[in-house]
Each structure stands twice: as structure tokens, then as C-alpha cells.
Amino acid sequence: MQGFSSKTPETPVWTEPEGTLGQLTREAHARAMAVADRLEALKAVARDARPVVPFHQALTGPHLRVIAEVKRASPSKGTIAPGLDAVGQAEAYVRGGAAAISVLTEPTRFGGSLEDLQAVAAAVQVPVIRKDFLVHPVQLWEARAAGASAALLIVRSLAPSLLPLLIDTAREIGLEPLVEIRDLVELERALAAGASVIGVNNRNLESLVIDTATAPAIIPHIPSDRVAVAESGMQQPDDLHAPRDAGADAVLVGSAVSTATDPEAQVRALAAIARHATARR
Numbered sequence: 001m002q003g004f005s006s007k008t009p010e011t012p013v014w015t016e017p018e019g020t021l022g023q024l025t026r027e028a029h030a031r032a033m034a035v036a037d038r039l040e041a042l043k044a045v046a047r048d049a050r051p052v053v054p055f056h057q058a059l060t061g062p063h064l065r066v067i068a069e070v071k072r073a074s075p076s077k078g079t080i081a082p083g084l085d086a087v088g089q090a091e092a093y094v095r096g097g098a099a100a101i102s103v104l105t106e107p108t109r110f111g112g113s114l115e116d117l118q119a120v121a122a123a124v125q126v127p128v129i130r131k132d133f134l135v136h137p138v139q140l141w142e143a144r145a146a147g148a149s150a151a152l153l154i155v156r157s158l159a160p161s162l163l164p165l166l167i168d169t170a171r172e173i174g175l176e177p178l179v180e181i182r183d184l185v186e187l188e189r190a191l192a193a194g195a196s197v198i199g200v201n202n203r204n205l206e207s208l209v210i211d212t213a214t215a216p217a218i219i220p221h222i223p224s225d226r227v228a229v230a231e232s233g234m235q236q237p238d239d240l241h242a243p244r245d246a247g248a249d250a251v252l253v254g255s256a257v258s259t260a261t262d263p264e265a266q267v268r269a270l271a272a273i274a275r276h277a278t279a280r281r
């Protein structure tokens, strides 16, 4: 076996995701298998779907952008906003200045659905992202058929050959992949696979532990020709200073806006902080 020389970048051995992420990834894979034979039908629906709204473009510019998420529940907190009306919520986010809307479609732990995604995509003008544990091309077609303009791909959930395959498939369909990482090794994988919008999750999805210092530490390493998004754990406007100062292009906020009594005002307050920003990377 070949050892690593000091000049050879270390290639980590691929291991399956553990903990909650492992479970969610396996469940998502089973759901994909159950609809795999619908691929041709989904392609036909996708042809008539709402045209793609450029996601990359919506997140670029001199100011920090806010991606607001429709989130009823999470594995860490359980149910947080049980009766949430996805469309009403998304419309409030847009009035508050959200640059894009994230819609959870994972059903068991996040209380989401493709119906939510479809309804939101039909109601708002901004790009909508499918947030789930996607592991199969058929799920990208589902996203596009529902009117999504972007889809989340979690590096930790995807075996090395699968990540570039799904990134390429997403782009062929017209979806922009938001490629999620949590450390520098995963950043290298994302870059090598051609990711252009990179999200750094403050939450470790295997242990569910949150550390809001993660995104600010990783983002300065993201090349300036890529879009950098800080994700998770940001509750109030002040929490946006650290990712902004690290050079983030956008922040993704879920729980804080989903549980807000006035979601429009909450997003507006976040976007107001965002507007003071100047990109540093």
C-alpha cells in the first residue's frame, strides 16, 4: 500500500455518515428507491415546471443576503412550529427582504414535504431551495418538478464519486446545488467536485452539536469566486456579525424565522444587519 508523502495531500478514507445524519441519509435513500421508477414521469412534469430563478445570482452582490427557511421541526429541537403555513410564511419572508427561500422536504424529523416546496415555489418570485438529504438523481428531478431552483447536497452524506455526479446532474436539470460542508477536508471535496455555492453548517449533523464559530472559521478559506453561505444556529441580528465579517455572501436562518411571531419583521431585522456588510473575501 502506498503511504502519504509530505507532498501528497491526504485523501481521507470514505466512511458512512454516523448518528442522526447517517439515519436520515439512509431513510432518504429508501425514499428515493421507492420513486426511482417515476423518473420519466418526473422529467415530463419538470419540463412544464416554473422556470428556474438563478440562485447563485440572488446571493451575489456587495451585501450579505438572507435565505429564510420554512421549518416545522428538527431532530435537535423536535416540533418548533407545528401549524406553520408554508406559503404564508414564505411570503412574509419575501416581504421582509429574503433573497431566497429554503423549504425542508424531509418528512419524519423536519415535518416537511414536496407539497410544501411546490406550493412555496408557485407563490414567490425568489429562488426556492429543496432542503433534504438528497442522494439520488431522481430526487433532483422531484425538486425541479416541484419548481425548485436549487437543491442541497450534503458532502458528508455522499460517497466521493456521488458528489460530482449529483452536482453535474443538478446543473443539467437547471438546479444550482448548495453544497454543504463543515470542515476544510469537505471544502476540498466540494471544490474538487465543482461546487460554486458552498454552505458551511454550524451544526454537526452526526452529533447535532452546534458551534457558531464553525462557519466564520471556514468561510475565509472559500475562494472568492464561489458563493459562501453560513448555516444554522443564528437567532438574532447580532449573530450575523461574525459570518459577515468572515466574508459570507449569505446566511441561512431557519428556526428563528419559523418561530417568530412576526416573521416578516424578523427577516427585515436580519436583512438590515446584512445590509451594512461589505464582502471581504
Ligand SMILES: O=P(O)(O)OC[C@@H](O)[C@@H](O)c1c[nH]c2ccccc12
Residues within 6 Å of the ligand: 069, 071, 131, 132, 133, 152, 154, 180, 201, 231, 232, 233, 234, 252, 253, 254, 255, 256
Ligand atoms: O434552524 P437553524 O439553526 O437556523 O438552521 C437552519 C438550517 O441551517 C438547517 O435547517 C440545516 C442546515 N443544513 C441542513 C441539512 C438538512 C436539514 C436541515 C439543515
